[in-house]
Amino acid sequence: KAGVTxxxxxxxxxxxxxxxxxxxxxxGHRSVSWYQQTPGQGLQFLFEYFSETQRNKGNFPGRxxxxxxxxxxxxxxxxxxxxxxxxxxxxxxxxxxxxxxxFFGSGTQLSVL
Amino acid sequence: xxxxxxxxEALRLQEGESSSLNCSYTVSGxxxxxxxxxxxxKGPEFLFTLYSAGExxxxxxxxxxxxxxxxxxxxxAPKPEDSATYLxxxxxxxxxxxxxxxxxxxxxxx
Numbered sequence: 524k525a526g527v528t529x530x531x532x533x534x535x536x537x538x539x540x541x542x543x544x545x546x547x548x549x550x551g552h553r554s555v556s557w558y559q560q561t562p563g564q565g566l567q568f569l570f571e572y573f574s575e576t577q578r579n580k581g582n583f584p585g586r587x588x589x590x591x592x593x594x595x596x597x598x599x600x601x602x603x604x605x606x607x608x609x610x611x612x613x614x615x616x617x618x619x620x621x622x623x624x625x626f627f628g629s630g631t632q633l634s635v636l
Numbered sequence: 637x638x639x640x641x642x643x644x645e646a647l648r649l650q651e652g653e654s655s656s657l658n659c660s661y662t663v664s665g666x667x668x669x670x671x672x673x674x675x676x677x678k679g680p681e682f683l684f685t686l687y688s689a690g691e692x693x694x695x696x697x698x699x700x701x702x703x704x705x706x707x708x709x710x711x712x713a714p715k716p717e718d719s720a721t722y723l724x725x726x727x728x729x730x731x732x733x734x735x736x737x738x739x740x741x742x743x744x745x746x
Contacts, residue, residue, distance in 0.1 A: 527679070556734070565738035566680075566723065579733045613679050622732045623668060627679025 524549060527616050527628035535634045541602040544631045548595050548616030554578075555597040556625065557589060560611040569612075571622075572597055601633075609635045638663040638728050640737035648743045649714055657709040657740045659724030669707050670734065671700050672723040680723055714744045 528547040536542050548555050556579075557569040568581035572591035589599040595616075601608055611632050615625035641660045649655055661669065668687055672680035684693040686702040693700045697718065699710045709722055725736040 558736070566725075566736035568733055568735065571732070579731050581733075615679070622727065622734055623685055624682050625670075625672075625680075625734065627681070629677065629679050 527614055527626050529612075529614050529628035529631050531631060532629065533632045533634075535636065536604050537636050538604055538606060540604050541600065542604060542633060543598055543600045544612055544614075544633075546597045546599075546614030546616075546628060548597070548614075549618075549626055552616035552618050552626070553595050554617040554619065554622060555591055555595065556615045556617070556622070557597070557599050558613045558615065559583075560613055560630070561609075566613070569599065604635045606635050609633060638726060638733075638735045640724055640726055640735055642722075642724050642737035642740050644740060645738070646741040646743070648745060649711075650745050651715060652713050654710070654712045654714070656711070657722055657724075657742070659707040659709070659737055660705060661707070661724075661726045663726050663728045663735075665729035667727045667729055669702055670725040670727070671698075671707070671709055672725065672736075674721045674723055674739070683722075711742070714742075716744045716746050718742065719744045 530545045554573045556571040558566045560566045571579040575591045586602045591597045611630045613630045615627045639662045643658045671683040674680040684700040689704045701708045721739040723739045725734045
């Protein structure tokens with residue numbers, strides 16, 4: 524069974540640009556969560572989607588958005604990039620909304636110059 | 637607000653030297669406490685879920701325990717391949733959000 528796949532693996536953008544990151548969950552998993560990981564703040568929850576609906580949202584500005592498609596694949600978008608958005612963005616999938624066990628992808632390393 | 641604090645931030649041990657990692661949490665109505673392991677360049681990998689005080693889980697050289705205020709990850713006779721960042725996370729009663737601590741970077745010297 525294939526794991527969680529995130530693309531691209533690395534991304535370099537400049538301030539003011541926007542970026543879209545993609546996540547394909549494990550087959551059969553319907554819950555997808557996104558996290559931002561930085562050395563200073565650790566893993567911070569962005570949002571969670573289940574059956575194309577956003578179930579939870581973390582404390583991030585509206586520049587961060589996401590969506591989920593009918594096949595459970597998910598995308599997150601960051602508009603008007605800032606230097607502080609440089610981070611590893613991790614996607615995790617789970618078979619149920621209880622999220623008792625999250626399966627993470629390897630992440631997208633975003634660098635904003 | 638739910639909070640998770642892990643200590644120490646970093647720990648260096650000699651191979652075979654046992655120790656414990658601490659995870660303190662503040663959440664009303666804990667639904668679950670989780671331990672993950674993260675290797676450089678990879679996403680976290682699930683290790684354990686603990687649900688109630690007094691519960692223990694074991695896997696190879698790792699044992700996780702839970703009290704009403706904290707959890708410990710005990711590592712017995714560690715090997716260099718146990719070197720990684722260990723993350724603790726909690727889930728509260730209101731929604732299914734998983735909140736992570738900042739992790740403990742463990743380095744086992746051969």
